[in-house]
Amino acid sequence: MAQNDPTTSAFDTATAVTRTDGGGLLAELDPGWEIGGGVLNGGYLLAVVARAALVDSPHPHPVALSASYLRAPAPGPATLTVVPGPAGRTLAHSFVTLSDAGGPALTVNATTATLTAGASSYSQPMPDVPTVEECSSVAEHGHLAPPGVQVPGLSLRVDTRLDIATAGWASGQPSGEPVLRAWVRLSDGREPDPLALVLFADALPPTSFAMGAFGWAPTVQLQVLVRALPAPGWCLVEARSNEVAGGWVDEDYRIWDSTGRLVAQSRQLARAPRN
Amino acid sequence: MAQNDPTTSAFDTATAVTRTDGGGLLAELDPGWEIGGGVLNGGYLLAVVARAALVDSPHPHPVALSASYLRAPAPGPATLTVVPGPAGRTLAHSFVTLSDAGGPALTVNATTATLTAGASSYSQPMPDVPTVEECSSVAEHGHLAPPGVQVPGLSLRVDTRLDIATAGWASGQPSGEPVLRAWVRLSDGREPDPLALVLFADALPPTSFAMGAFGWAPTVQLQVLVRALPAPGWCLVEARSNEVAGGWVDEDYRIWDSTGRLVAQSRQLARAPRN
Numbered sequence: 001m002a003q004n005d006p007t008t009s010a011f012d013t014a015t016a017v018t019r020t021d022g023g024g025l026l027a028e029l030d031p032g033w034e035i036g037g038g039v040l041n042g043g044y045l046l047a048v049v050a051r052a053a054l055v056d057s058p059h060p061h062p063v064a065l066s067a068s069y070l071r072a073p074a075p076g077p078a079t080l081t082v083v084p085g086p087a088g089r090t091l092a093h094s095f096v097t098l099s100d101a102g103g104p105a106l107t108v109n110a111t112t113a114t115l116t117a118g119a120s121s122y123s124q125p126m127p128d129v130p131t132v133e134e135c136s137s138v139a140e141h142g143h144l145a146p147p148g149v150q151v152p153g154l155s156l157r158v159d160t161r162l163d164i165a166t167a168g169w170a171s172g173q174p175s176g177e178p179v180l181r182a183w184v185r186l187s188d189g190r191e192p193d194p195l196a197l198v199l200f201a202d203a204l205p206p207t208s209f210a211m212g213a214f215g216w217a218p219t220v221q222l223q224v225l226v227r228a229l230p231a232p233g234w235c236l237v238e239a240r241s242n243e244v245a246g247g248w249v250d251e252d253y254r255i256w257d258s259t260g261r262l263v264a265q266s267r268q269l270a271r272a273p274r275n
Numbered sequence: 276m277a278q279n280d281p282t283t284s285a286f287d288t289a290t291a292v293t294r295t296d297g298g299g300l301l302a303e304l305d306p307g308w309e310i311g312g313g314v315l316n317g318g319y320l321l322a323v324v325a326r327a328a329l330v331d332s333p334h335p336h337p338v339a340l341s342a343s344y345l346r347a348p349a350p351g352p353a354t355l356t357v358v359p360g361p362a363g364r365t366l367a368h369s370f371v372t373l374s375d376a377g378g379p380a381l382t383v384n385a386t387t388a389t390l391t392a393g394a395s396s397y398s399q400p401m402p403d404v405p406t407v408e409e410c411s412s413v414a415e416h417g418h419l420a421p422p423g424v425q426v427p428g429l430s431l432r433v434d435t436r437l438d439i440a441t442a443g444w445a446s447g448q449p450s451g452e453p454v455l456r457a458w459v460r461l462s463d464g465r466e467p468d469p470l471a472l473v474l475f476a477d478a479l480p481p482t483s484f485a486m487g488a489f490g491w492a493p494t495v496q497l498q499v500l501v502r503a504l505p506a507p508g509w510c511l512v513e514a515r516s517n518e519v520a521g522g523w524v525d526e527d528y529r530i531w532d533s534t535g536r537l538v539a540q541s542r543q544l545a546r547a548p549r550n
Binding site (some may be wrong): 275 | 290339341342343345346360361365366367368370379382383384385386390391393394395396397399426453476486487495496498500502503516517518519520521522525527529540542544546
């Protein structure tokens with residue numbers, strides 16, 4: 001398989017946005033990027049939206065995306081409507097709606113800009129973690145899925161290696177602290193870029209797994225910030241909840257590239273699993 | 276002055292949204308809630324948007340707001356357009372645009388719900404901080420403003436008591452760590468509620484002040500999550516940046532109420548001051 005060739009990357013194919021004869025934008029939502037029960041992953045959907053925001057932007061990179069998840073869209077054809085906002089030399093705003101046959105599914109405030117490889121004047125360091133080889137693959141080790149939960153399609157497409165210090169839940173010993181850490185990369189070897197970071201920003205199992213609650217945690221709102229162009233190689237993702245109460249849970253992601261630089265952040269509000 | 280009387284609270288008056296004869300929503304943006312140079316505070320503007328989202332919602336509280344700041348609106352009349360989304364027993368979505376005579380200024384994904392006073396199953400504890408009395412008032416001590424920067428109107432309306440461990444910049448000794456902590460409450464004694472938390476989620480000076488950079492840090496996107504009904508009294512706000520690079524800075528807020536419960540979170544992407 002050719003590495004780094006966007007024409008053969010499953011991620012690039014599955015997030016492609018094409019212009020129709022009528023001038024609209026169309027995507028084909030790929031059922032493979034599901035997280036269980038045929039529900040498509042929120043980061044995957046947001047990466048499709050990011051591609052739509054870039055089509056007519058003067059800038060090449062998504063730097064801030066804030067989405068409301070109105071309903072779960074079905075796999076298959078989806079339309080993308082982009083309302084352009086102010087655009088300048090530094091950044092461009094737009095508002096993107098992703099809809100399927102059932103109506104609007106995501107509404108997204110999108111900001112695009114031109115990221116550079118320049119150094120940080122301040123950057124939060126990567127936490128101490130085991131090497132990729134010392135971590136546990138979600139896809140290869142089915143036992144890492146909690147009891148009764150099948151390994152989702154997403155975990156076959158995003159190679160996810162959990163820090164075993166945060167994977168006790170998979171062997172019936174939840175830590176009780178809602179924190180997960182994992183090395184991730186696209187399984188077909190495509191290197192990370194800002195669009196892949198949007199995907200990674202919602203790619204881990206729910207943090208509530210670490211609390212022993214294995215239900216689905218549907219995203220209500222998700223904000224992703226892309227802070228720098230990532231270096232090639234694995235990215236480290238840390239997901240952490242700060243408050244679980246009243247049926248709500250937050251998930252706070254920080255993502256570092258292989259050089260240890262903080263390259264993305266996300267925060268979502270989700271409904272907490274019941275069990 | 277009557278405490279806890281919304282008819283006399285400056286905050287409630289300044290964020291009021293009224294329905295016009297034509298059925299539209301109108302606010303009067305109050306020039307007093309400025310952060311310097313006549314620019315209105317982003318949290319103040321978002322609180323006005325939250326009120327608009329609540330007008331026709333079946334739920335009483337904003338729980339998630341994600342805003343793009345397209346341009347700085349002028350003080351004076353503003354119109355609010357609310358496009359309702361799916362609404363149910365648990366939550367309701369809407370999309371709100373705040374515009375002034377110059378056009379759209381904020382586009383906001385808004386989620387409303389019904390928060391309860393129930394206990395958390397997990398909550399990040401409040402950091403160790405000095406008491407309110409041991410902290411420094413931004414309004415009373417003009418010297419807490421950095422050289423050449425006037426105390427803004429916002430700091431007269433939000434009583435802001437900086438933890439002196441994070442206020443070295445005010446006396447020419449920036450810590451170099453982009454972290455600020457402060458106790459806050461509305462100066463007229465109005466108790467906190469979810470709308471006040473939206474205001475508090477962008478109420479501190481820029482974290483870059485702690486790095487010795489005293490310019491304006493205009494907000495590009497801001498997400499606020501309200502997690503619980505706050506208890507009466509002071510709230511503790513901690514603002515922290517994780518990455519400063521390429522002209523961009525993030526600001527990550529956590530807010531605890533007087534009982535030490537985490538009640539709100541926010542994250543924004545802003546342009547970094549140049550100096």
